[in-house]
Amino acid sequence: MLEDIFQWRHPADQCVSYYFRQHRHLGGRDRAEIAQAVFDVLRHLRRYRRDAQSGPGPLNLCLAWRGLSATLPDASQTLGADAPMQEWVKRCEQIDEQSLPFEVRFSLPDWLAQRIQAMPEPDSLARSFLRSAAIDLRVNTVKADRDSALTQVREMLTQSSRHGFDAKATPYSDVGIRLKGHPPIQRWALFEQGVLEVQDEGSQLLAKLVDPKRQEMVIDFCAGAGGKTLALGAMMRSTGRLYAFDVSAPRLARAKPRFARSGLSNIHPVVIRPEGDDRVRRLAGKAHRVLIDAPCTGLGTLRRNPDLKWRQSADELDRLQIEQALILEQASICVRPGGRLVYATCSVLAEENEAQVVRFLESHPEFTLIDARALLAAELTEGGHSAVDDQGMVRFRPDWHGTDGFFAAVMQRQGSLA
Numbered sequence: 173m174l175e176d177i178f179q180w181r182h183p184a185d186q187c188v189s190y191y192f193r194q195h196r197h198l199g200g201r202d203r204a205e206i207a208q209a210v211f212d213v214l215r216h217l218r219r220y221r222r223d224a225q226s227g228p229g230p231l232n233l234c235l236a237w238r239g240l241s242a243t244l245p246d247a248s249q250t251l252g253a254d255a256p257m258q259e260w261v262k263r264c265e266q267i268d269e270q271s272l273p274f275e276v277r278f279s280l281p282d283w284l285a286q287r288i289q290a291m292p293e294p295d296s297l298a299r300s301f302l303r304s305a306a307i308d309l310r311v312n313t314v315k316a317d318r319d320s321a322l323t324q325v326r327e328m329l330t331q332s333s334r335h336g337f338d339a340k341a342t343p344y345s346d347v348g349i350r351l352k353g354h355p356p357i358q359r360w361a362l363f364e365q366g367v368l369e370v371q372d373e374g375s376q377l378l379a380k381l382v383d384p385k386r387q388e389m390v391i392d393f394c395a396g397a398g399g400k401t402l403a404l405g406a407m408m409r410s411t412g413r414l415y416a417f418d419v420s421a422p423r424l425a426r427a428k429p430r431f432a433r434s435g436l437s438n439i440h441p442v443v444i445r446p447e448g449d450d451r452v453r454r455l456a457g458k459a460h461r462v463l464i465d466a467p468c469t470g471l472g473t474l475r476r477n478p479d480l481k482w483r484q485s486a487d488e489l490d491r492l493q494i495e496q497a498l499i500l501e502q503a504s505i506c507v508r509p510g511g512r513l514v515y516a517t518c519s520v521l522a523e524e525n526e527a528q529v530v531r532f533l534e535s536h537p538e539f540t541l542i543d544a545r546a547l548l549a550a551e552l553t554e555g556g557h558s559a560v561d562d563q564g565m566v567r568f569r570p571d572w573h574g575t576d577g578f579f580a581a582v583m584q585r586q587g588s589l590a
């Protein structure tokens with residue numbers, strides 16, 4: 173499986189699923205343990221590869237034993253590694269991490285390590301990317317309120333044969349539930365009925381920044397698989413017109429069953445062209461709110477997708493910046509006077525976040541930045557780290573806020589909505 177993943181042609185979770193389809197005899201517990209070990213290897217790949225230079229066997233075998241030993245205590249003994257491998261694993265685990273350079277200690281490619289080192293509290297951020305993330309759920313408020321959904325989720329977890337699962341309300345989002353453990357939620361009736369959707373708390377808060385009202389015209393410009401569209405549609409109570417745009421027909425096709433499950437009838441999926449699309453032009457100056465959940469490096473989600481740090485590159489970051497600036501131009505045309513434009517990414521890199529917004533505002537004096545503090549009900553300060561900066565832009569970090577890394581800026585076009 174590691175050989176397949178290291179081609180970097182497909183996301184790691186797809187490679188893992190493919191492997192399990194080819195090895196149907198593996199039980200649930202085996203699958204969970206293998207997946208955990210593989211993701212541990214991806215998180216620590218640079219460090220493990222360096223250690224493996226002195227390893228007692230082929231590279232991938234050494235990596236596999238490191239991953240297994242890190243996730244299953246004493247794995248190398250109980251699962252039968254030979255004596256040299258057991259000794260080598262033990263020696264590696266005793267290395268003082270402070271003796272390692274930053275990029276090895278936190279297993280980052282050079283281009284990314286340099287950028288993280290330039291941010292506040294770099295060790296804390298880099299370390300948080302080495303941890304796995306909890307599963308967050310969003311309650312579809314068209315179908316249930318959070319309290320009743322939480323009660324039902326807890327009942328499901330109590331009935332589960334495995335111990336250690338739990339659920340609690342998310343601290344910032346008033347429609348979120350955070351799970352402890354990884355129960356099989358996709359098989360729950362609550363999920364099939366569209367009461368629950370998997371969505372990180374940071375993404376849930378994005379809908380609050382857009383703050384769509386009943387009967388408005390709203391555009392989710394990069395709707396992809398529809399996660400944000402669903403949250404917006406629920407806030408609009410299934411009224412008004414909510415366009416789900418995307419240039420990718422397969423992505424929008426994947427969103428359609430989710431839209432159907434949700435019970436929302438105000439969503440209109442439309443495949444658009446990246447430039448000069450007629451339907452986008454026809455909506456010029458019409459939308460009350462436009463959300464751009466921009467294509468980005470996704471590096472804020474490293475806890476969930478550790479392979480991204482190996483699949484992304486500085487060249488790809490350059491390419492994405494051009495694409496993001498173009499999307500900002502196209503999408504902003506649709507905002508009506510007094511209307512709102514929200515630009516967001518799941519990245520922690522300034523180039524695709526505040527730099528894009530600052531550049532856009534410089535060339536578009538008809539838009540001004542709104543302070544996000546006024547739009548978010550919950551106090552977003554954790555340990556003295558506010559999620560909203562002095563200019564009013566939002567930045568979540570896994571180490572400070574327990575969410576994925578995430579950025580958002582809210583802008584408003586001059587004029588009055590009336």
Ligand SMILES: C[S@@+](CC[C@H](N)C(=O)[O-])C[C@H]1O[C@@H](n2cnc3c(N)ncnc32)[C@H](O)[C@@H]1O
Binds near residue numbers: 394419
């Ligand atoms: C970060 S993903 C969106 C995720 C989605 N909002 C969700 O919550 O599931 C970015 C999306 O932007 C789309 N995209 C890329 N270029 C675009 C463009 N020029 N116009 C509109 N969408 C675009 C991609 O196909 C991708 O689905």
